[in-house]
Amino acid sequence: MLAPSVGHYQFVRDDGQPLDFQPGQFIQVHFQYADGTDTKRSYSLATIHDHALGPGDAVDIAVSFVPGGAATALFEGLELGGHITGSGPFGRFCLNPGDHNSRYLLIATGTGVTPYRSMLPLLRKAIEERGVEVVLLQGARTPAELLYSEDFRAFAEATPGFRYMPCLSRELPDNPHPDVRQGYVQQHLAEIGPDPTRDIAYLCGNPDMVDACFEALKAAGLPIPQVRREKYVSSK
Known part of the structure; x- marks a missing residue:
């Protein structure tokens, strides 16, 4: 737990491939409500890497727990070795290599x-x-x-x-x-x-x-x- 209502999670791809991303991007986690309706939540990647991600390198996310929340129930129910389904990475909230600011x-x-x-x-x-x-x-x-x-x-x-x-x-x-x-x-x-x-x-x-x-x-x-x-x- 990073805070009373925020958990830190690490994941690796189960196909052994790296999850290449630009710092600032996010992934989407896909799951279902209790009635079977598909839904998803977005989580920015908090991973610090000084090198290109390789197979087996973990990626980090921070998850806010919302009382009664469906995503909260998903993450609270995860055990070590548990699986989630995700997509991405997405987003353009990244540092621009062409920036010339000071x-x-x-x-x-x-x-x-x-x-x-x-x-x-x-x-x-x-x-x-x-x-x-x-x-x-x-x-x-x-x-x-x-x-x-x-x-x-x-x-x-x-x-x-x-x-x-x-x-x-x-x-x-x-x-x-x-x-x-x-x-x-x-x-x-x-x-x-x-x-x-x-x-x-x-x-x-x-x-x-x-x-x-x-x-x-x-x-x-x-x-x-x-x-x-x-x-x-x-x-x-």
């Missing part, structure tokens, strides 16, 4: 932070090769709900040019890091000074947060092509 603003709430975990090796490469700066604003209610925070803090400490700013709306940790903020991510955008001449922003997570940050970034002068968005909507 800073990335990565903003997320909840499981919306999972694509950024998979992007860490590419971000390190951009920092080392292009001198890019990266700021990650991660929103949660409490420290226990900051998904993968240990990975992001360790990456920040090992990688000059990467700044990790958790924003907590209800509860701060004891002895918080100087970059921890109280409140919502959109309240702290102004502090990092969005700049249309240098920034490309990524927004992922709660639709209200995505919309609020999108408007704030537009007001700061960022043109729409420099703001890349993906909304997460919980469903049963």
